[in-house]
Amino acid sequence: MTDAQQSQSQTQASRKIPPGLVLGPDGKPCRVCTAFRHWNPMKAYKSNSSKSSNDDATLAAMAGAMGTLAQPNGPPPDCPPDKDQLGRSTWTFLHATAAYYPDQPTSTHRKRMLGILFALPVLFPCSWCAMHFGEEIQRSPPDVSNRENLSRWLCQQHNIVNERLGKPLFDCSIKSLDERWKDGPSDGRCD
Ligand SMILES: Cc1cc2nc3c(=O)[nH]c(=O)nc-3n(C[C@H](O)[C@H](O)[C@H](O)COP(=O)(O)OP(=O)(O)OC[C@H]3O[C@@H](n4cnc5c(N)ncnc54)[C@H](O)[C@@H]3O)c2cc1C
Structure with missing residues (x-):
């Protein structure tokens, strides 16, 4: 546990914060x-328990279609957005951008990509996520x-986050990554 995580959990404990609620x-x-x-x-429990699973599926499909990547x-x-929706949307953007990144990037491509990645530790609104990502990006600079x-x-x-x-x-093989983020699976269900 890092110092920041320790002080966060100490603060949570001393202030009797509900489990899972994170302080900024x-x-x-x-x-x-x-x-x-x-x-x-x-509220989340009530709104979910009052819906049938069919409603949940419809809600998820609608949200997906609207591009919000919301979950039931x-x-x-x-x-x-909550942390999960923000995270999901950001990973979607990053993985898709990487999937369509050139095989032979120009210096402008490289510079702009590094700009996106190094902006996250500074600008990503989930501050604890941003801090962790900043530590990792220093340890293992983007390729x-x-x-x-x-x-x-x-x-x-x-x-690392997972x-x-x-x-x-x-599975970080390029085959799996392309299937997930660029080409879709061979069974054609995404076509
Ligand atoms: C930079 C960053 C840092 C984050 N740090 C934290 C943190 O410190 N603490 C925290 O609680 N949350 C953090 N999050 C959010 C977290 O990673 C998830 O986005 C969030 O918990 C929602 O998870 P999910 O299960 O919906 O799927 P996500 O983890 O968002 O993944 C979305 C989809 O990506 C695919 N996928 C999963 N793993 C990989 C992979 N390794 N490579 C390619 N594709 C993959 C899967 O198909 C998955 O359904 C961070 C998000 C970002 C963008």
């Missing part, structure tokens, strides 16, 4: 650092030399 650097509850189900647990237990599509290397580097960065959150790791 200003000590106030941070909406965009918190999963929606932890932001207002009773996330905020409604016209509400500010913007070509499409395949960039896609793999990004996959490894995403896997591991921290106890999620399964993604």
